[in-house]
Amino acid sequence: MRVMGVINLTPDSFSDGGRFLDMPAALDQARRLISEGADILDIGAESTRPGAQPVSAEAEMARLLPLIRAIRAESPSPISVDTMKPQVAQACMAAGADMWNDVSALRHSPDSLEAAAELGCEVVLMHMQGTPATMQQAPRYDDVAAEVTDFLAERAETAIAAGVRRERIWLDPGLGFGKHPVRHNLPLLANLDRIVGLGFPVLLGASRKQFVSAVAGPADAGDRLGGSLAAALAGAAAGVAAVRVHDVAPTVQALRVWAAIEAARSGSG
């Protein structure tokens, strides 16, 4: 199980907005996440929170490229870029990034599929109902686990048909993206094995999300660590390949203990 550490270069992210806007602070955070055991860094410059202001490709690149170059100059750690724009992904991969994390599952631009195929990098296809501006207004599903699983299977096949290599594809249920915190996120967490069963590595982003407060009582985004760890362990039990988290050190610790218990279980069986 891998741990992806989040760095948001945004003024308005729900979880850590504004904290890492300047380069030295962002580079320090990257170093810290690596030292805490992050296997991958996920860097984003456009918040996807409901109603967030869109950011131009130029502004995204102005925030992302210096940080990618600075990390690359001192560390071989894999870098993922959280962007929906193919031109931003292209510039970031040229600057040394390794992975394209696309919350639109290559649907945002008509050029996205071709760009992903040409780049040849790893690509995360995430489920989202609607767009960030409107997605939380009235999310609707008949069977959320089945619909998300079918969507991800379809997007993977579409990407492969467009030339993206199968072994480069990751899938992500997109917790919180057009989902009611309880009615939709919880069944997805309970049925992750279905998405894992599609045969692609699965990324799970539960960290600090609102369902934690909906289930366990009001808490600011920064005070949702316990619930975020519970969700990460549910992901581990279901066989996800990586968790996307803000709190790397506690997540690494929780996953190591969980893995040790699992190893003892198989050792004693």
Ligand code: HH2
């Ligand atoms: N969640 C967020 C952003 N990007 N990418 C993937 N693949 N999966 C996720 O669950 C996911 C994601 C939202 O979290 P955060 O980056 O902290 O907030 P914001 O979008 O406000 O920047």
